[in-house]
Amino acid sequence: MMIFSHQTRGAIVQVLSAISTASTETFLYKHLGELDVFSYLPAVASAPSEALKAMLAELLINNKILYKEAPVKHVFVSGVEELKRWALHDGWTVEEDRLVRLTPVAEEATGIRDKFLQDIEMSGLDGDSAIRVAVENSSKDFVADPPDFNGSTTKVRIALETVARRAAKSVAERKGGGYPEDSWGKALYFLRTAGVIEPQEEEILARVYTFISPGAHVPKGITEEEWARLARTFGLSSAYFLLRKYVAS
Secondary structure, eight states, X not given: OOXXXXXXXXXXXXHHHTSOHHHHHHHHHHHHOOOSOSOHHHHHHTOOHHHHHHHXXXXXXXXHHHHTTOSSHHHHHHHHHHHHHHHHHTTEEEETTEEEXXXXXXXXXXXXXXXXXXXXHHHTSOTTOHHHHHHHXXXXXXXXXXXXXXXXXXXXXXXXXXXXXXXXXHHHHHHTOOOOOOSHHHHHHHHHHTTSSOHHHHHHHHHHHHHTSTTXXXXXXXXXXXXXXXXXXXXXXXXXXHHHHHHHO
């Protein structure tokens, strides 16, 4: 199953908005079979994944043809470059005039980022939106020009750590006990002794945190981009897992 982020869908709309109205309407009819589209965003936002993939491929592969239909050239070029970065974020790139899938990861393949952001908002652990901001800024760092892969990974680690610390504090308050040491290791230990997570789960979470912490070297044979994608997947998946365990406790 292909899941495209709302950022990629929004970037498609930005590119379509940069070409002539007639060309955009033709493009949407070609891929979605829609006539008299008054607003591009709802049409693209609700487009099935297969149709969106075809739209994405044409915009990225044939953008030089569509360039001729852009009244303001630099706006169109900027939009295409941003679309490329968000497509890469979702695991897609162009190779030899073909849209190809990069190694699937949990974040893009399952939509776990959006699920996590929805659940963290309802959990009561993110009243100041610090966790949401960290996750969203991680995505922005990944697709920045130039990309900040280290910053992207670091922000997911911060989100994971913040979930643990706030969950531990909340559980301690709920049980009427104290929680004086507010750190990642102490939080994880407390959550295990409080029965929120199992010993083996504590060990796995601790290993993931170490794995994505600053100073962890990029394994031989893996690019920085591939490493950041993997590290972000582990970190965000662990944060979501820990959040679900807290909610269920």
